[in-house]
Amino acid sequence: MPPGELVSALQSDVAKDALVVTFETNLIALALILVLGTPTAYWAATRQSRFRDLVVTLIELPLVLPPAVAGIGLLAAFGRLGLLGGTLDTLGIDVAFNKVAVVLAVTFVASPFYVRTAVSAFEALDPTLPAAARTLGAGPGGVFFRVALPLAAGGLGAGAALAFARGLGEFGATIMFAGSLQGVTQTLSLAIYEQFDLDFDVALAISAVLVATSAATLLSVKLVTRWRSTSSSPIPSVASSPLSS
Amino acid sequence: MALDLELTHTLRSFVAAVELSVGDGATFALVGPSGAGKTTVLRTISGLLAPDAGRIAVAGETWLDTRRRIDLPPERRRVGYLFQEYALFPHLDVTGNVRFGATNGADVSALLERFRIAHLARARVDALSGGERQRVALARALARDPAVLLLDEPLAALDTHTRAAVRSELREVLAGLGIPTVLVTHDFEDAAALADEVGVIVEGRILQVDTPAGLVAAPASPFVASFTGATLLPGTAAPGRDGLTEVSLDAGLTAWSTDPGEGRVALGIYPWEVSIARETPADTAVNHVRAPIVSLVELGNRVRLRVGPLAAEVTAGSATRLGLREGEIVVASFKATAARLLPL
Numbered sequence: 001m002p003p004g005e006l007v008s009a010l011q012s013d014v015a016k017d018a019l020v021v022t023f024e025t026n027l028i029a030l031a032l033i034l035v036l037g038t039p040t041a042y043w044a045a046t047r048q049s050r051f052r053d054l055v056v057t058l059i060e061l062p063l064v065l066p067p068a069v070a071g072i073g074l075l076a077a078f079g080r081l082g083l084l085g086g087t088l089d090t091l092g093i094d095v096a097f098n099k100v101a102v103v104l105a106v107t108f109v110a111s112p113f114y115v116r117t118a119v120s121a122f123e124a125l126d127p128t129l130p131a132a133a134r135t136l137g138a139g140p141g142g143v144f145f146r147v148a149l150p151l152a153a154g155g156l157g158a159g160a161a162l163a164f165a166r167g168l169g170e171f172g173a174t175i176m177f178a179g180s181l182q183g184v185t186q187t188l189s190l191a192i193y194e195q196f197d198l199d200f201d202v203a204l205a206i207s208a209v210l211v212a213t214s215a216a217t218l219l220s221v222k223l224v225t226r227w228r229s230t231s232s233s234p235i236p237s238v239a240s241s242p243l244s245s
Numbered sequence: 246m247a248l249d250l251e252l253t254h255t256l257r258s259f260v261a262a263v264e265l266s267v268g269d270g271a272t273f274a275l276v277g278p279s280g281a282g283k284t285t286v287l288r289t290i291s292g293l294l295a296p297d298a299g300r301i302a303v304a305g306e307t308w309l310d311t312r313r314r315i316d317l318p319p320e321r322r323r324v325g326y327l328f329q330e331y332a333l334f335p336h337l338d339v340t341g342n343v344r345f346g347a348t349n350g351a352d353v354s355a356l357l358e359r360f361r362i363a364h365l366a367r368a369r370v371d372a373l374s375g376g377e378r379q380r381v382a383l384a385r386a387l388a389r390d391p392a393v394l395l396l397d398e399p400l401a402a403l404d405t406h407t408r409a410a411v412r413s414e415l416r417e418v419l420a421g422l423g424i425p426t427v428l429v430t431h432d433f434e435d436a437a438a439l440a441d442e443v444g445v446i447v448e449g450r451i452l453q454v455d456t457p458a459g460l461v462a463a464p465a466s467p468f469v470a471s472f473t474g475a476t477l478l479p480g481t482a483a484p485g486r487d488g489l490t491e492v493s494l495d496a497g498l499t500a501w502s503t504d505p506g507e508g509r510v511a512l513g514i515y516p517w518e519v520s521i522a523r524e525t526p527a528d529t530a531v532n533h534v535r536a537p538i539v540s541l542v543e544l545g546n547r548v549r550l551r552v553g554p555l556a557a558e559v560t561a562g563s564a565t566r567l568g569l570r571e572g573e574i575v576v577a578s579f580k581a582t583a584a585r586l587l588p589l
Contacts, residue, residue, distance in 0.1 A: 136385065
């Protein structure tokens with residue numbers, strides 16, 4: 001298929017809607033993952049709590065769960081008849097089959113990729129540096145923001161990129177929990193699945209976009225890692241496999 | 246001001262129990278082998294470690310009192326802590342490091358000038374030499390306007406070449422401070438060069454506290470003698486002629502000492518109190534060992550020899566004049582007043 005046709009296939013409403021839905025939900029999910037995942041990872045890396053292993057296991061669970069199980073789990077937790085469904089309902093938040101559902105599904109599936117990388121980035125810090133910061137007048141919060149965060153930044157960035165790349169392609173949990181409504185919950189991978197039967201060219205064009213975006217994301221991680229390792233603080237080698245550490 | 250401390254803390258294989266007080270402007274060195282509990286003392290003073298029990302007061306302010314449940318967090322204790330590898334922040338430049346803990350009144354650029362690192366103000370810390378890193382760490386610690394300065398093996402991270410220079414620099418800095426300083430090192434020579442008082446610590450207990458000269462003049466135990474540089478020769482002591490004590494050394498020789506003693510003892514002799522000659526000299530020394538030179542090492546303007554069981558230190562000039570070489574038979578002599586007897 002020539003590039004010209006590829007571009008025109010992307011002009012279709014289905015493709016444009018899916019592109020918007022995907023980036024909108026993924027950026028919100030990434031923000032959620034960073035805001036919630038970073039303190040969690042720091043806690044897991046620095047505390048010898050009894051609950052540490054339990055918490056880390058819960059965070060890792062989505063890595064090994066089949067997407068269908070993740071979807072069912074999300075429905076059971078946040079669906080109208082789910083555990084938290086009633087509470088959300090009284091708060092006026094309707095979760096299932098809208099963008100909130102997509103954000104939740106992406107967050108659920110992609111967060112372990114960030115948190116695991118972030119834990120090893122924080123664990124790789126020389127423990128005398130936080131100690132030195134304490135003796136220089138920094139409280140626990142100051143140590144986190146002035147020492148741990150900037151020193152782990154490279155590893156955190158790598159983890160964020162991995163999670164983002166994983167979230168972009170999210171399929172199973174989303175289709176079960178959020179459905180596939182064009183312009184509402186239909187992300188790029190859901191659109192590919194639908195267009196596969198209807199208009200193969202559109203499916204192919206969207207696939208090409210996903211391949212390019214994911215490749216660009218992973219490549220940028222490697223470039224940033226290389227640039228930082230030649231110019232500044234050590235970064236744990238994390239990017240390649242979040243399951244190996 | 247001044248620092249008063251007592252602490253007990255259970256470590257892996259022993260219980261550390263340390264008591265010490267250091268006056269303003271004074272430097273106290275804790276010297277001992279690695280794993281003796283030296284760093285534990287520093288970490289306790291800084292608040293990085295909570296001991297089983299203890300009390301710390303600095304400048305009249307109580308930082309720790311386990312009985313009264315007082316335990317200030319590290320950031321509320323005014324300490325300047327120089328870590329062993331200096332623990333500089335790699336994501337900050339020299340100025341950023343020095344500024345990190347600076348009090349509002351601190352003049353960072355004046356500190357950079359004082360420690361001769363002003364030209365490195367924007368340099369990345371991993372580009373610095375060992376001596377420069379130490380000056381940055383010291384400036385950073387002092388920018389906090391500490392009430393006590395803690396130095397953990399301040400010279401261990403340096404090569405022998407820069408070590409001597411940094412040691413005399415550090416001595417000048419310490420002399421001008423006016424706050425108590427606690428220094429930890431495994432090297433008695435470093436301690437002797439930097440500290441007013443030295444405490445020898447082994448397995449969490451301070452064996453002896455004295456000035457460096459006092460420790461050498463009257464070591465209280467074989468360990469202190471050997472740690473301060475003496476050669477120890479085990480033997481059996483008994484009262485002998487002229488009011489001296491006669492020691493039959495296990496090595497098969499007989500030696501005399503002015504120290505009283507009876508039964509199993511260690512005879513301690515410092516290398517700089519042993520003289521070397523070709524023939525047995527007719528001088529005031531009563532102890533002579535005739536033996537071949539086992540080894541001969543040049544240390545700058547001095548030469549360190551092993552003659553039989555003895556270590557001797559002579560000037561490089563004397564060694565050249567006598568033409569000393571390994572394997573040659575010489576006479577090593579020391580006076581009875583230099584032979585310290587330490588009960589075993």
